[in-house]
Amino acid sequence: MTDYLAGPHDGVAVDGQGPTAAAGFRGAGVTAGLKASGRPDLALIVNDGPSQAGTAVFTTNRVVGAPVMWSRQVITDGKVAAVVLNSGGANVSTGPEGFQDTHATAEKVGEVLGVSAGDVVVCSTGLIGERLPRDLLLAGVDVAAAELRADGGRDAALAIMTTDSVPKLAQITVTTDAGTFTIGGMAKGAGMLAPAMATMLCVITTDADLPSDVLARALPAATSVTFDRVDSDGCMSTSDTVALLASGASGVTPAEDEFIAALRKVTGSLARQLVADAEGASHDVAVSVSGASTQEAAVTVARAITRSNLFKAAIFGNDPNWGRVLAQAGTVPEYIAPFDPLNVDVSINGVMVCRGSRPYADRAEVDLASEREVIIDVDLHAGAESATVWTNDLTHDYVHENSAYST
Amino acid sequence: MTDYLAGPHDGVAVDGQGPTAAAGFRGAGVTAGLKASGRPDLALIVNDGPSQAGTAVFTTNRVVGAPVMWSRQVITDGKVAAVVLNSGGANVSTGPEGFQDTHATAEKVGEVLGVSAGDVVVCSTGLIGERLPRDLLLAGVDVAAAELRADGGRDAALAIMTTDSVPKLAQITVTTDAGTFTIGGMAKGAGMLAPAMATMLCVITTDADLPSDVLARALPAATSVTFDRVDSDGCMSTSDTVALLASGASGVTPAEDEFIAALRKVTGSLARQLVADAEGASHDVAVSVSGASTQEAAVTVARAITRSNLFKAAIFGNDPNWGRVLAQAGTVPEYIAPFDPLNVDVSINGVMVCRGSRPYADRAEVDLASEREVIIDVDLHAGAESATVWTNDLTHDYVHENSAYST
Structure with a gap:
């Protein structure tokens, strides 16, 4: 990749x-x-x-x-x-x-x-x-x-x-x-x-x-x-x-x-x-999707995850909530990204917290608080393509800056 | 409607x-x-x-x-x-x-x-x-x-x-x-x-x-x-x-x-x-799109607006930021919702702040602070169909509740 x-x-x-x-x-x-x-x-x-x-x-x-x-x-x-x-x-x-x-x-x-x-x-x-x-x-x-x-x-x-x-x-x-x-x-x-x-x-x-x-x-x-x-x-x-x-x-x-x-x-x-330097962000988050059937599939799944407010708020809370990652992957239609919803792996900062769509390593092993960068790896086990999309967490400061922008 | x-x-x-x-x-x-x-x-x-x-x-x-x-x-x-x-x-x-x-x-x-x-x-x-x-x-x-x-x-x-x-x-x-x-x-x-x-x-x-x-x-x-x-x-x-x-x-x-x-x-x-009763919300927001060519067009434009964090944060700030409404309408592909981007009206709580995609009434006339309900009316001038989608504003409390959910 x-x-x-x-x-x-x-x-x-x-x-x-x-x-x-x-x-x-x-x-x-x-x-x-x-x-x-x-x-x-x-x-x-x-x-x-x-x-x-x-x-x-x-x-x-x-x-x-x-x-x-x-x-x-x-x-x-x-x-x-x-x-x-x-x-x-x-x-x-x-x-x-x-x-x-x-x-x-x-x-x-x-x-x-x-x-x-x-x-x-x-x-x-x-x-x-x-x-x-x-x-x-x-x-x-x-x-x-x-x-x-x-x-x-x-x-x-x-x-x-x-x-x-x-x-x-x-x-x-x-x-x-x-x-x-x-x-x-x-x-x-x-x-x-x-x-x-x-x-x-x-x-x-x-x-x-x-x-x-x-x-x-x-x-x-x-x-x-x-x-x-x-x-x-x-x-x-x-x-x-x-x-x-x-x-x-x-x-x-x-x-x-x-x-x-x-x-x-x-x-x-x-x-x-x-x-x-994103407005109000406290984390930079790379969502890397691998095992995709096509580039489009990888990018679409990654983008679905990076657009989830629930996921982004969890990252702000330093909460390795992999369920929200999986739930977003599941919103992508099968014709765009074919994969088995029961066979997805999710690693957060190198700790595989979900394997085969089930809990694996203890989420307590994930350290989100120490570094600004967060790396989410999602393996769809459905092909050889991969892509990474970067986003930020959803923070109080984001809400503050964007609620007060024009007034 | x-x-x-x-x-x-x-x-x-x-x-x-x-x-x-x-x-x-x-x-x-x-x-x-x-x-x-x-x-x-x-x-x-x-x-x-x-x-x-x-x-x-x-x-x-x-x-x-x-x-x-x-x-x-x-x-x-x-x-x-x-x-x-x-x-x-x-x-x-x-x-x-x-x-x-x-x-x-x-x-x-x-x-x-x-x-x-x-x-x-x-x-x-x-x-x-x-x-x-x-x-x-x-x-x-x-x-x-x-x-x-x-x-x-x-x-x-x-x-x-x-x-x-x-x-x-x-x-x-x-x-x-x-x-x-x-x-x-x-x-x-x-x-x-x-x-x-x-x-x-x-x-x-x-x-x-x-x-x-x-x-x-x-x-x-x-x-x-x-x-x-x-x-x-x-x-x-x-x-x-x-x-x-x-x-x-x-x-x-x-x-x-x-x-x-x-x-x-x-x-x-x-x-x-x-x-x-949405988590952490301070406003209920109805986005009503009229003048659409089809029901799908009306719903898609309304949904594009209700999904904008920038728009939702502005409502939280009681800021009648109609530019963010228009910008979201513009993200809907023309094949789904044909309309002239230069001829859209936006009213907020009954005040037409944008007419023909240009400033109209003074945005200071809009009162967002007094009521929990906010009504956004968007007229696409492209047909007779209409639809309303309800959402909430994006608040500090939303971020707080969803950053602390599982931990």
């Missing part, structure tokens, strides 16, 4: 400049005044080329914000010159005026950078249903453009934080037969690409020289086994966006599989950092 | 003898010693006839307890002489020995009542993965049989409580052209038939004279619009059982539709009582 999140920092540096680690990129993070707190709230990442290949993947929610509607159009030609991101407001369900705010932001970025507005990806995160203050936003773009620096990646990561307690950065430099290239990125959010506790935004850059069609294949190949394997609270945001930009500044064109392997390390690290 | 839970006590008495309200039934609730607390934990409901028609519906979970495996067989011949229920242990994932415990319980009931063990439905609720103390269980059956009384329904309801704070009872007497008949019932649990916060058990009895094939049609016709429209936390139990027994003691054979109408009132009342 390959869990791209299990060893997320395998060769990945998390204390660097993230999206400006690769040659050809500048970044900035400034305070535009969108957040009542007065903290930084506007980020800009610019691709100085020579190439400006780009792609992105978005939330699959049918209700999407103006920035997602705009950015879907931007990437159709495979060219992305810059990404502008703001916290302090998601610009979702804000009508035509909200779309005009997004459009005006892209136009402003295009104007100050001398690029086409149609090559500017826009991302916004925050509360749904409130207009952004356009004047502050546009003035903030001017400030950000003036602050652009080759070591501005960390500032950018700071400016997109909402409930995040730390910025998420990752970068890796890889040497292959073709030469040496770098991939770096930043992310915010406490959830994932599809489901999300809060909106997840991510910008990844590389100085590899790759055309946009390769990027468009590589990005989902990476997100599908990293961000898509994180499910903090099962809620799908209206704004999730992961953008990938390539400057070609290294002059190196790696083989596609080598690029994907490196990209997965970066997205895996960022995804794992999101879990580790 | 017919919401069978909106006026649940319409003609239904909730302070009577529930499952022994109808003629031909006796009940008892005793302390067998299964619960550490020493509270009543064994209930018995007996059908003295003259008819012993019966049916049941069970959880759709593939992982089921020994009692469900047993009882599925019991009902195949349409005859149910008695139902024995215990709290203090679910007898799920307990292997062949656990099945033998259930079998022995049914044999014991058959022996003391002089009926076939094959006509005894068995229900158990409590922790998964632990054997029941068979000696205590069987001795408890003797005690219960000696205590059987025509006014024992309330005692029975008390004996099946787990985290319930009050027993749930309902009864209605209906006069039709065919004559007068009574339906009564009891339930425990804080969830629902399919998903369940804790196991949901329910026994309904009637003195109407109806064959088992009519009962087998009537019961799902009632549960599908009542218990199935309650979704406290989206978790599906391994033990949920709703049994329906008819004694024929009234000598009255009502028309099937009249019986179903009355049955829906009883199951509606019990379902609504479950919501009102």
